[in-house]
Amino acid sequence: MRGRDDIRFGFELVFWREVRWLKRRPLLLAMTTIVPAAIMALLMMVFGAGLATKLPVGVLDLDGSELSRQIVRTVDATPDVRVARHVADLAEGRRLIEAGRVYGLLMLPKNLERDVLGARRPEVVFFYNSQMLTAGNVVLKGVNAAIPTVASGITLSVFTAQGIPAASAQSALQPVPLQISPLFNPTLSYVFFLLAALLPAILQIVVTTTLAYSVGLDVETPYRLRVLGRLGGGLFPALAGKLLPYTVLFLLLLGLADAVLFGWFGMPLQGSRWMLVLAAVLFILTCQFIGALLALLLKNTASAVSLATLLTASAFGFMGIGFPRFGMNAFSQGWGALMPGTWFLTARIDQTVRGAPLDLSLKPVLILAIFALVLGALMVFYLDLMRRRIDRQEGAMRAAVAGEGAA
Amino acid sequence: MSGLAATFRDELRRIFANWPVFSVLVAAVAFYSLFYPQPYLNEALRDVAVVVVDQDQTVSSRDLSRRIDASPDVAVVSVLPDYPAAQRQVFAREASGIVVIPQGFERDLLSGRPSPVALYADASYFLIYQKVALAVSGVTRTLGAEVMAKRLVAQGTDVAVATGVADPMPLTAIALFNPQGGYASYLLPAAFILILQQTLLIGVGLAGTLSRDGPPPPATPLARVLGKLLAYLALEAFIVPFCLVAVPYLYGIPRIGGLFPLLVYAVLFVLAVGALGLVVAGTFRTSYAVQLTMAAIGMPLFFLSGFSWPAEAMPTPILWLARLVPSTSAIDGLVQIGQMGASLADLRQPAFILFALAIGYGGVAVALEARRGQGSPLR
Secondary structure: OOOHHHHHHHHHHHHHHHHHHHHHOHHHHHHHOHHHHHHHHHHHHHHOOOOOOOEEEEEEEOOOOHHHHHHHHHHHHOOOEEEEEEOOOHHHHHHHHHOOOOOEEEEEOOOHHHHHHOOOOOOEEEEEEOOOHHHHHHHHHHHHHHHHHHHHHHHHHHHHHOOOOHHHHHHHHOOOOEEEEEEOOOOOOHHHHHHHHHHHHHHHHHHHHHHHHHHHHHHOOHHHHHHHHHHHOOHHHHHHHHHHHHHHHHHHHHHHHHHHHHHHOOOOOOOOHHHHHHHHHHHHHHHHHHHHHHHHHHOOHHHHHHHHHHHHHOHHHHOOOOOOHHHOOHHHHHHHHOOHHHHHHHHHHHHHHHOOOHHHHHHHHHHHHHHHHHHHHHHHHHHHHHHHHHHHHHHHHHHHHHHHHHO | OHHHHHHHHHHHHHHHHOHHHHHHHHHHHHHHHHHOOHHHOOOOOOOEEEEEEEOOOOHHHHHHHHHHHHOOOEEEEEEEOOHHHHHHHHHOOOOOEEEEEOOOHHHHHHOOOOOOEEEEEEOOOHHHHHHHHHHHHHHHHHHHHHHHHHHHHHOOOOHHHHHHHHOOOOEEEEEEOOOOOOHHHHHHHHHHHHHHHHHHHHHHHHHHHOOOOOOOOOOOHHHHHHHHHHHHHHHHHHHHHHHHHHHHHHOOOOOOOOHHHHHHHHHHHHHHHHHHHHHHHHHHOOHHHHHHHHHHHHHHHHHHOOOOOOHHHOOHHHHHHHHOOHHHHHHHHHHHHHOOOOOHHHHHHHHHHHHHHHHHHHHHHHHHHHHHHHHOOOO
């Protein structure tokens, strides 16, 4: 029988063997350091601006009046839109949109000024590219803000012409003004919304596939698994020593990403740091366990990595960041609920930008804890099964050798 | 020439004989085309939950609350007396917006003063924020125009003139393409292109790195690369139409472009990705390296394409980098042709880039092949 010290010794042995392995195997080292770090840096550069501003639109000014020029100037002055092209007809404008050179076309009809002054309510039309959802919405927002500004100026001048004092005319302009406050992300920054969610989603893919690969190398052949078990003084401490170096490395990567998000991009940290750290540890562990279990069950590294890719590479859509979960069909809601990233992002958004009360984050963190426990228990159970099988085989082998010796 | 034909046959045989390669190139595509669209199949968000904090408790405030509830995009789930209770619901994700109707709303409305209303919308999810903000501001704008017209009529102004003054030049916003504004129709055409690219990259990468049972058929490096590319082209001749025509049709995604420009783009895209796959196989050497790195890079490449995040908002070096990835130009071209109905003449540039990438990566692949041939004369 081995004692407690042996087990700790065995754990350390496997831990340091894994660290040496990482140093010797460039692929493992790359997947735990430079590859995820480079991908995160790339995404940070892509979304670094935070806001899409001054997106190009075209103008078809059929009026050519003082009013139409004022409208074009007002549209161009919004932060969202830049008037990039003046076109001669609708066909040219449409072609520019189709070719992706502008995201929208503002059409100011003939006799606009005359009809406005004659209270004939001429229509100003804005065609926008709704296939590119983000850009389309940005240019729509800009034009939506600019046209009413010009329109209320006209209303105001009609009022004052009628002898209504400017102050009361101003108040009559907007009987029900709506003050909109975006909660939790006042500047509507894509850094806090999308980038902050993408980085953990990338990590979920990297952690799961890398662990499927690393554990796969050990369990692919029964011989290697036995070596690992012997080194660790039992399969369980062996596996713990095997997994821990990755937990540390991936948590460091997540910490690095967060350091940039909070330090450089100034993302608000409204909630509890401890809850955030706890959720992160459980998230990384759960992803590791999924990868490790795939390797243990499939016993074929290539298949384990393939399956891990298949499961995680599409997971972001199910996490409900772009399209919210409550709008999904039942299957997608159920599948999303099985992804650790779904719950980690819920807790993370709660405890960073939202600053939600702590008790509301208990549920996602608890679910992550249950994931980790159940997957961990499954792994121990399965390893125990394997150990017995190996023991039996060895016992039989020893008996056979002993039998031969006796004969 | 015989080397080219032999390589072509050999590569096709290997694709079908190697389960890992076949599973990525064929099975994974079939799986993803069913699985990936699932979250978006409801297309639009309807009846997003909002809470009304009615501090006025009058006929007018209740009327406003009813109007908000009646709009198709949002639904009033509860009317609460104070803001903290409503905020708690937003924190718990039971509601996505709070409409505060302050005390004195009706009184101000009747006495001709502005009656402001406040909307606090959950901006930690942008689609939700847009829906709530658009729906509620639409309701208050309509109500405001009605009130102003009524006041003018009460002052003795003619009805037509009154509406003309209240709203002198109405703005009509027309969504071109994807008229329902559906999320599946927005995302899937571009996402399928990325799925095609990643599966082809991994498949070609695996075919080039997995150990083979016999020596490859003798061929010059150029013939070998061309033979392989033609083999991928032959396979993708079935996969690409499935992914870009059949599957979108099954999901009811609008498609307006012609088939010929689509074909031109598809061929250039497959050649560029196939050649890049050969370069990946030649530089990464092991199948695991191909699998692991390509799994990690897929999603970032999608955001790099300028489709869901406009290229105008990215720094210039990133744009250059993005152009080196076939999916960027392919999404540009194929979405604009398929979903927006652009003509090939308007989209020469992305097609030219794909062509250049195919030539460039193909050249590198030939060089790698030639070096490998020198290294071990037996191969």
